[in-house]
Amino acid sequence: MADLIAGLRAEVVRRNLERVRAEIADAGRDPAEVEILAAIKYLPAAELAALAGGGVAVVGENRAQDLIAKQDVAGDAFTWDFIGQLQSRKVRDLVGRVRYIHSVASDSALTQLGRHGTAATEVMIEVNVAGEQGKSGIAPSELTGFIERCPVRVVGLMTMPPRADDAERNRPYFAALRALADRHRLRHASMGTSQDYAVAAAEGATIVRLGTSLYRATA
Numbered sequence: 001m002a003d004l005i006a007g008l009r010a011e012v013v014r015r016n017l018e019r020v021r022a023e024i025a026d027a028g029r030d031p032a033e034v035e036i037l038a039a040i041k042y043l044p045a046a047e048l049a050a051l052a053g054g055g056v057a058v059v060g061e062n063r064a065q066d067l068i069a070k071q072d073v074a075g076d077a078f079t080w081d082f083i084g085q086l087q088s089r090k091v092r093d094l095v096g097r098v099r100y101i102h103s104v105a106s107d108s109a110l111t112q113l114g115r116h117g118t119a120a121t122e123v124m125i126e127v128n129v130a131g132e133q134g135k136s137g138i139a140p141s142e143l144t145g146f147i148e149r150c151p152v153r154v155v156g157l158m159t160m161p162p163r164a165d166d167a168e169r170n171r172p173y174f175a176a177l178r179a180l181a182d183r184h185r186l187r188h189a190s191m192g193t194s195q196d197y198a199v200a201a202a203e204g205a206t207i208v209r210l211g212t213s214l215y216r217a218t219a
Helices: 010-026 045-053 064-077 088-094 107-116 139-149 169-183 199-204
Strands: 037-039 058-061 079-081 100-104 122-126 151-156 189-190 207-210
Touching: 010 045, 010 207, 045 064, 045 169, 064 079, 064 088, 064 199, 088 100, 088 107, 088 189, 100 189, 107 169, 122 139, 122 189, 139 169, 139 199, 169 189, 169 199, 189 207, 199 207
Parallel strands: 037 058, 037 207, 058 079, 079 100, 100 122, 122 151, 151 189
Antiparallel strands: none
16 A cells, blocks of 8 residues: 655646646646646545645545545645546435546446436546456446446546556557547546556546656655
């Protein structure tokens, strides 16, 4: 398990945001069209003030209970998304607290969204574009039916491609997710992390989920 991040400085976050936006521009995208979401799984609540001071507007948490605890501390300093693996029993806790749930990928989650979702509930469907065994996500061939069964508004798709040392190896998976989103007339493609966000942006990401690339001081 990664260590919790401590001693975060707002000026470091601000410089990193500027660098990320410049790299997105270098990849051929307008940075205004690619939202930078700070993944805060390893960021204690006490560090969130530095994140806000550095200019971060959107955060994503992987665990429902941690999202609630951190949101109770930071409140409306951020827009909140849920980006972790969604357990159906946690749907009730998240509805009304987050803008988007990025990771809907089971019929049990759809059932709970039907029970607890509202007209304002918006989600993304997690797609296993690489067809990895044992990995969560809907198969591309099953996506149409899954979207049709979803009882709340689907605004986009999300994917986590296979781990790769070379970001270019993930380009086909990002391109495939963008194509699926376009085919289903969905605005958002939530894809790309600190390791490969520039490639994801080049292939049409609208949201990139960044952690260490925002928090680490660079020379």
